[in-house]
Amino acid sequence: MEFGLSEEQRQIREEVRRFAEAEIEPHAQAYDVAEEFPHEIVERAAEMGLTGSYIPMEYGGAGYSILDTTLIVEELFAVDPGIALSIVASSFGCEAILEFGTDEQKARFLEPVALGEMISGAAISEPDTGSDVSSVSTTAERDGDEWVVNGTKMWITNGTVGDFFVVLCKTDPDAEGRYNGFSQLIVEADRDGFSAEKITGKLGIRASDTAELVFDDVRVPEENLVGTENAAFLQQMHFFDQTRTAVAAQGVGIARGASEAALAYAEEREQFGRPIGDFQAIQHKLADMHTKTEAARLLTYKSAWKVDQGEDITRLASMAKEYASRVAVEVANEAVQIHGGAGYVNDFPVERFYRDAKITQIYEGTSEIQKNIIARELLGKGL
Numbered sequence: 001m002e003f004g005l006s007e008e009q010r011q012i013r014e015e016v017r018r019f020a021e022a023e024i025e026p027h028a029q030a031y032d033v034a035e036e037f038p039h040e041i042v043e044r045a046a047e048m049g050l051t052g053s054y055i056p057m058e059y060g061g062a063g064y065s066i067l068d069t070t071l072i073v074e075e076l077f078a079v080d081p082g083i084a085l086s087i088v089a090s091s092f093g094c095e096a097i098l099e100f101g102t103d104e105q106k107a108r109f110l111e112p113v114a115l116g117e118m119i120s121g122a123a124i125s126e127p128d129t130g131s132d133v134s135s136v137s138t139t140a141e142r143d144g145d146e147w148v149v150n151g152t153k154m155w156i157t158n159g160t161v162g163d164f165f166v167v168l169c170k171t172d173p174d175a176e177g178r179y180n181g182f183s184q185l186i187v188e189a190d191r192d193g194f195s196a197e198k199i200t201g202k203l204g205i206r207a208s209d210t211a212e213l214v215f216d217d218v219r220v221p222e223e224n225l226v227g228t229e230n231a232a233f234l235q236q237m238h239f240f241d242q243t244r245t246a247v248a249a250q251g252v253g254i255a256r257g258a259s260e261a262a263l264a265y266a267e268e269r270e271q272f273g274r275p276i277g278d279f280q281a282i283q284h285k286l287a288d289m290h291t292k293t294e295a296a297r298l299l300t301y302k303s304a305w306k307v308d309q310g311e312d313i314t315r316l317a318s319m320a321k322e323y324a325s326r327v328a329v330e331v332a333n334e335a336v337q338i339h340g341g342a343g344y345v346n347d348f349p350v351e352r353f354y355r356d357a358k359i360t361q362i363y364e365g366t367s368e369i370q371k372n373i374i375a376r377e378l379l380g381k382g383l
Helices: 007-034 039-047 066-077 081-091 094-100 103-114 232-268 280-308 314-344 350-361 367-379
Strands: 120-123 139-143 146-157 164-170 182-188 194-198 210-221
Touching (some): 007 350, 066 232, 066 280, 081 103, 081 232, 094 164, 094 182, 120 146, 146 164, 146 182, 164 232, 182 232, 232 280, 232 350, 280 314, 314 350
Antiparallel strands (some): 146 210, 164 182
16 A cells, blocks of 8 residues: 555655565574573664654653554564564553652653563463453552562463563452442562463464463552552443554555565466466466455554544454454465465465464454444444
């Protein structure tokens, strides 16, 4: 997509593409097989302003818009989703600090992340609580000028490599209403009572660190409260509008990477004495793959642009996330089909795209949840 992008945005896209091809592509398979977090690549990405790219310059970031960041995410994910997630999610959770945090919190936590000196995370999901965020059972109780946190979080990105986490807790168990009584707290990983255990054996995004977090009487100071006490649920919903747009961009990147790989293979692979791209069955697959990818891209860019305009995009973000993630899975599947047996082994990147694509339909709200949100918004049902 060329129209609507400024010269600066096109330059950002080209620079990120060169970085991904030079720094990520040669190492993608090795990190995937080893299920290893790519620390050195993330550090080099930080030098380019790709970690926390949306963080304002006053806090050490590049100050990119959400649309700029969407372009970055797409380019990185088009090369390797696992390493790409390690880069773009190194600032996960900082969105809440930027939006609702105090000036002291922003100065203390945002700049080190933007500079690649620290890694953050957001701890929301629990073993028994995924899609139903309002059922979070991790608690935080006041004790003097401290909060005491107890509970378990599951499937947490950057769990064993993160330096701090923005943790969603129940702080008022007696609050009336299903969505009241929640708060967000910054919990540093070096505090007593905090532990993390790496989750291995994932289907995809293996270079990205995922863990179970345990909070056993973890004490944090009162000033680690992010935003308004007991109002974190609505803060979280605002946070999702931005992060779901980011996941949509991930889906677009995966679909583009898979469709480009399939096109190249169709032009090179010969059967019956000619390239398989000469056969109409393959041509139709390629046509559908590229059309779906472009449609997902336009929907995602629109969502990102509206975030930058400060508009309420709950419905649009869910549309972009649900559609782009579906396209990622469908296109990656067809890319493997075009490669045939060669697509079923890791000699070609489509095998990795196929495995990595599925998570986009699960994290930041499953596809089923996105459809519920879209329908709710259309019908004006509210929460």
